Amino acid sequence: MTQRSKDQAPDVTVLGAGIIGICTALSLIEKGLRVRLVDRDAPGQATSFGNAGIISPWSVVPQSMPGLWKQVPGMLLDPLGPVAVKPSYLPRLAHWGLRFIREGRKSRIPAISDAMELLNRDCVTLFRQHLAGTGREDLVRDSIYVHAFRNPDSANLTDIGYVIRKEKGARLERIGAADLRDLEPALSPDFQAAVLIHDQARALAPGEIGTVLADKFRTLGGEILRQEVTAIRPEDGGWAYDTAEGPCWSPKLVLSMGVWSTKLLQPLGIRIPLQAERGYHVSFQDPGIALNHSVMDMDMKFVASSMNDGLRVAGTAEFAGLDAPPNQKRLDGLIKLTRSMLPDLNESDIHTWSGQRPSLPDSLPCIGEIDGFPGLIAAFGHSHYGLMMAPKTGRIVADLVVETPANTDLSPFRANRF
Numbered sequence: 001m002t003q004r005s006k007d008q009a010p011d012v013t014v015l016g017a018g019i020i021g022i023c024t025a026l027s028l029i030e031k032g033l034r035v036r037l038v039d040r041d042a043p044g045q046a047t048s049f050g051n052a053g054i055i056s057p058w059s060v061v062p063q064s065m066p067g068l069w070k071q072v073p074g075m076l077l078d079p080l081g082p083v084a085v086k087p088s089y090l091p092r093l094a095h096w097g098l099r100f101i102r103e104g105r106k107s108r109i110p111a112i113s114d115a116m117e118l119l120n121r122d123c124v125t126l127f128r129q130h131l132a133g134t135g136r137e138d139l140v141r142d143s144i145y146v147h148a149f150r151n152p153d154s155a156n157l158t159d160i161g162y163v164i165r166k167e168k169g170a171r172l173e174r175i176g177a178a179d180l181r182d183l184e185p186a187l188s189p190d191f192q193a194a195v196l197i198h199d200q201a202r203a204l205a206p207g208e209i210g211t212v213l214a215d216k217f218r219t220l221g222g223e224i225l226r227q228e229v230t231a232i233r234p235e236d237g238g239w240a241y242d243t244a245e246g247p248c249w250s251p252k253l254v255l256s257m258g259v260w261s262t263k264l265l266q267p268l269g270i271r272i273p274l275q276a277e278r279g280y281h282v283s284f285q286d287p288g289i290a291l292n293h294s295v296m297d298m299d300m301k302f303v304a305s306s307m308n309d310g311l312r313v314a315g316t317a318e319f320a321g322l323d324a325p326p327n328q329k330r331l332d333g334l335i336k337l338t339r340s341m342l343p344d345l346n347e348s349d350i351h352t353w354s355g356q357r358p359s360l361p362d363s364l365p366c367i368g369e370i371d372g373f374p375g376l377i378a379a380f381g382h383s384h385y386g387l388m389m390a391p392k393t394g395r396i397v398a399d400l401v402v403e404t405p406a407n408t409d410l411s412p413f414r415a416n417r418f
Contacts, residue, residue, distance in 0.1 A: 009251060011035065013037075014037045014254040015255050016257035016380070017224065018257075019386055020386055020389075021043075022043055023391050023393065023394035024397045026130055026220075027397065028397070029217060031398055037214070037217065043210050044206070044207055047358075048210050050354070051387050052312065053203035053312065054145065054294055054303065054388065055124055055387060058200065059385055060165060080336065082301035082316055083318075083319075084319070085320070086318075086321070086324060096275050103361050112363055116363065118408060126395070130213055134216055136212045140201050146296065154298065157172055172196065176192070177191070180192075183196075184291055184292060186342050188341055188343050190340070202293070203387065227244065230243065234373065239253035251375060253376050254401070255379065258382075261358065273361060274360055278318040278330075278354055279315070281353045283350070283353070285349035286348060288345065289346075297337065313334055331352045364381070367397065377401065
């Protein structure tokens with residue numbers, strides 16, 4: 001069905017129904033606008049489905065930090081390490097990788113951390129506000145983030161990442177082996193210490209949160225279309241977008257399609273250094289054990305968390321290109337790592353998943369109207385932080401659409417900052 005005439009159009013269309021798009025659509029409709037949400041997949045069931053479920057106000061430490069470049073070779077050479085790059089993809093990743101390392105210089109960390117705090121600080125409260133009245137408020141549970149270490153000397157609160165968190169107001173606690181056993185008895189005794197990050201939450205079913213919030217959006221009068229968007233262009237003072245069902249028109253367009261966003265921008269001459277970073281998770285449907293909180297193995301950089309459908313382990317970053325198939329070796333490695341983390345785990349019923357994270361070199365997304373293209377608003381590139389950054393991103397975008405003056409500096413999120 002063609003929706004090109006202005007009398008048929010919504011006030012704003014959100015392209016992409018991941019958790020960023022869903023929260024944005026909710027914030028827009030709560031302002032009294034007519035809102036359409038468009039995606040080829042069911043809401044919240046693609047990349048947003050597969051995350052580790054962390055909802056952390058204290059995710060304020062950039063991915064690229066001083067000295068990280070020294071660790072990269074070892075990470076790449078370790079078949080179980082947290083990062084993998086397909087050899088044939090290295091030339092295409094080189095420029096992005098150099099920019100990523102440069103963003104980790106000491107002088108850049110405070111500004112990036114402040115911008116991350118802006119998006120994450122209220123994430124638990126805002127998620128609870130979105131879930132209020134749905135009957136599924138239980139999908140977000142208070143939690144501690146347990147950073148578990150095998151070497152007790154590594155659990156050091158003077159580490160730069162913990163210092164940054166403390167400066168932002170995080171409540172941290174270091175515990176030894178005995179207290180860690182009491183807190184998480186399922187963990188291997190190899191873990192000798194942990195740093196606890198308090199006052200967080202975790203999602204018990206990330207995909208279900210997407211479904212519930214999309215249903216809330218519908219009950220408020222929102223429209224959801226299952227269509228693949230193939231192109232966008234300025235037209236008649238607004239924006240046209242093409243689908244298999246024909247062209248549609250909207251006075252304002254929010255682009256929230258994750259790794260697919262830049263493909264739509266390239267024909268407009270907009271170049272953004274966004275990389276598709278494949279992530280994996282393994283779900284043990286009948287684990288026989290449970291974790292009381294979300295736990296990160298700080299040596300191997302993956303997270304385990306008990307969810308409604310079992311125990312989920314998520315981690316690893318693989319750079320191989322948007323169209324590369326999943327790498328079974330990465331899944332096998334994640335299973336092996338989980339076995340060493342949780343020795344009593346039942347592995348009889350395993351489900352696996354992979355999806356593409358949209359990663360920019362400075363750990364920050366693109367949010368805001370794109371310079372030179374009135375009415376085209378970016379809301380993509382949230383990397384590992386999409387779930388927790390989604391509610392605040394939605395609030396910011398909704399204010400921009402209705403032209404409410406921003407009371408904070410949004411320049412760190414400019415799409416043309418690169």
